[in-house]
Amino acid sequence: MNKKLLFFVLFCMMFSVVFAQQTKTDTSQIVVPTKIGYEGDAAIEDTTSTLVIATDQQANIAYNDGVQFYEQNQFDASIQSFTQALQLNPELIKAFYGRGTSYIQKKDYQKAIEDLTKYSVEFKDDANVVYLMGFCAYYLKQNDIAIEAFNKAISMGYEDVNMHYFMGVMKFDESKYEEAIPHFNNAIQLDPNHFFSYNDRGSANRMLEKYDDAIADYNKAIEINNETALLYNNLGSAKRLKKDYEGAIKDYDKALSIDPEYHFAINNKAIALYEAGEYEAAIEIFRDVLKLKRDYAYAYNNIGLCYYKLKDYESSIEAFSTAISMNPEYAYAYIHRGSAKEMLRNMDGACSDWEKAKELGLEVAKEYCSVCIEY
């Protein structure tokens, strides 16, 4: 299963939850009999003014059109219909909800959050909407707002596996790995088969250098889903970081048997060989990465490192130079090329490269540059 497919699965999982929650919410509060709020005839029986009735009827018709379009995944049309409904009847608050969720489907989270906010002014106790607003904030990278919303939803009794999962992801993104783990734990508690949470908890453990815990988590994720290259790749990397190169290579190979074009696994397999000291074999595999991704600067850098270890400094400089041409901001490649030049006693060249790395913000390069004056 490739990454896009995996993402799609997650997205569907989440929205199936959204719809289910919405059905529950509509039934209890907005008196909408179906899905996200189809407006039935009963809703217009209490109107008194003919003009108002006519306008409200038109608004309700537009609203119902919006719902239908939504159900048909025609989100541009649903947005248009909900907008029309609101123009006809600005007090038809549920149309904000309909349009907001349509915007979510369009990934226009800013507009979604605006509509959901208007909806929530009237329906303050709708925990589902609070959750959706948190979801939008998450995608807008407004982590503080997202976490506040999720926590509010939880305090309102709302429970959702994805909400806990995203809270974990946000902590992970902020490099707060210790704090991420309890959220993944909560997600797993709600859904013991949530392999995303196992994977991500494994990744948090990996970043905390708790490689055994990471390996256990990745293995659990694979136990649930053994058709995902990413999971095997991550398992391999955890083993590689634990210096179990043989085990790592086996896992990378499994990842590649699922997705032969998963270039991360190819690159990582070569790194495992490099770290095991098999530089020549590693070079061959790095070249395989380049067959898939011709401009992959990392692979050129890594080939350069292999040649460096083999003391073939000319070839290493050539590879580092190619990496730099692919990514002129690749500060480490400058450091490496400088080191190779140093070994060839080209100190002017070495110092020039270290200077460039320093300019690119590598603190460590300052120390290297400091001795250049002595050559």
Place this chain on the structure above:
Amino acid sequence: MKNQYIIIVIVSVILSFAFFNAKAQMPVEINKKEFKQGKNGYKEAMSYVKNGDLFYAKGHPGAYRMALTEYLKAYEYNQHYPELNYKIGACYLYSTEKEKAIDFLEKAYKSKPGVADDIYYLLGWANQLSYKFDDAIDFLKKHENQQPQDKQKKKSDDAATYDVAKRIKECKIGKELVANPIRVFIDNLGPVINSKYPDYGPVITTDESLIIFTSRREGSTDGAIDPSDLLHYEDLYIAYNNDKKGWSESINMRSLNTEGHDASVGLSPDGQILYTYKGVPDGTIFESKLDGDNWSKPKEMNKNINTKFHETSASISYDSKQLYFVSDREKDEFGNKSYGGKDIYVCEKLDNGKWGPARNIGEPINTKYDEEGVFMHPDGITMYFCSKQEGSMGGYDIFYSENNGAGNWSEPVNIGYPVNTPDDDVFFVVAGNARYAYYSSARDGGYGLQDIYRITFLGPEKLIVVGSEDVLIASSTATIQQKVEQEIVEVKKVRLTIMKGTVTDALSEAPIEASIEITDNEKNELITTLNSNSKTGKYLVSLPSGKNYGIAVKADDYLFYSENIDIPEATAYQEVTKDVVLSKVGIGSKIVLKNIFFDYGKETLRETSHAELERLVTLLNSYPNMTIEIGGHTDSHGGLQFNTQLSEARAKSVVDYLVDKGISKLRLTYKGYAYLQAIATNDTDEGRQQNRRVEFKVMSIK
């Protein structure tokens, strides 16, 4: 004359630090039946063996070399005889070319495991020298586990006298050091310096412009051969690398070399004082000074340094105040007992210019093992030396230790492999920048038995970061790069400034021999005085960071030249070239007094000015009829009126000081010039700094 007093201390120092009086007395019992080369084969072979045995029994490196020559002739007749292979191996181990020993010893052992009582020990040693540390440890342990009575038999053997447990430790350390080599280039200085004979004992100026070393090449004084080892007597050689474009051809220092052994053991950082070693009468250090391009006749150093014991290497501190040297004396002049074998001692220079009583520098540098080859770096902090102490990977290793300023030395640190080897590594000298060092080694690929090499220290391995990324979050396509520990590995930096240049006459541009006084302005103390070379006018001073230096260059009939160099503590190594031009004392001649300091915005003289003012007093006393003007100058900050008042007040402060010191008022005038005679731009800090000055101008000399 190649006299009988020349004992082979130098030889033993240089060539055979690992000589332990091994005297395996076992005869080579060659079986006649095994000789197939004609009737006379056995007889001839036995003749060589007997000759060899005679030398072998003498038990010193030269004798082992001669024994080896004989044994190798016998070897031509029978290459499989265990006892002969054993003795050839032993000869190699106890003399030079130690790396050749292992093949012979292994051959002997394989064909006859009990070939000799100490075969395990020698195999252990030979394996150690071949970097086969695990095998070495196995053999050494076997030796240890031999029956006590066997060990008893070898009381006089190296195997008994050398600490086998220590050698096992060396092997363990060797494994560690070899697994974690330091990053260096080790370059042979090439045939302009090295010969096919042993070349060793390099000493250098701190800027690497000059090297002096010892060689046993052809062309030595009288061309005589030392009968003890069949090599030419040691002579001193010199070569130059003035423009850093490569070494000149090395030249025999005829004026210093004698018929006996003459070895280089130390050189002052500026290359003006050379310390040499002679085996006579008891291992003695000599001093020779450079005057123009002539080295003075080597003079035996005083009795505080030379004793009836052996004194070998020497190194003078950057400020010429201490002399560090090596001696195997029993105790120092303060009653401190030797730690064992050779120790490092220090003498302080007395007010009368002579070296005072020697003091053992103590632990942790000196140990019960031998210490040798002392070299005090001109940074004033770091001492390099070689030692067989704990932490060595075999024989002498090079260590360094740092002085904390209060006289305490840090725990010595092994400088590491591949500079150090399981064999002896000695006489290590380091350039001012500490990036380069010189030593002699018998490593493969040289021109002779021992060559001089230049080491370039590359520092720790630079950061290596593999390009690795993973998608760690399952719900995201974002990749995360492998965490990189950007550990900043500090490259060891020398905090030292080398100031060098030439001193010349302002008019004729002729070189001048001038005295150069270096003062610590903060402490108002004279640090040292040295001279520029009388022929070239060249000088070199070492200025460790962390001081405000006042430098005064003085010569008879000249106005002195004054320079101020403030070198903050954190200043890394730098070389500053400062050519000094001296003006003869004459009407109108003037100097800038760069070491006169005032409180900010005031005319109050700071104490740090006193050394400079005292020089002025001395000059005026030398020329009692000289009248002078003291001129005050400012930068352009502030108005003219303020600066005129300030500069005049400051000039007056100087005059007041001079009057206070007894100089007649009648000889002194002063004037404030404000910023009207700027000598540099007022647009930069540096320019303004130059403009803020006090000048001294000669108005008349009757």
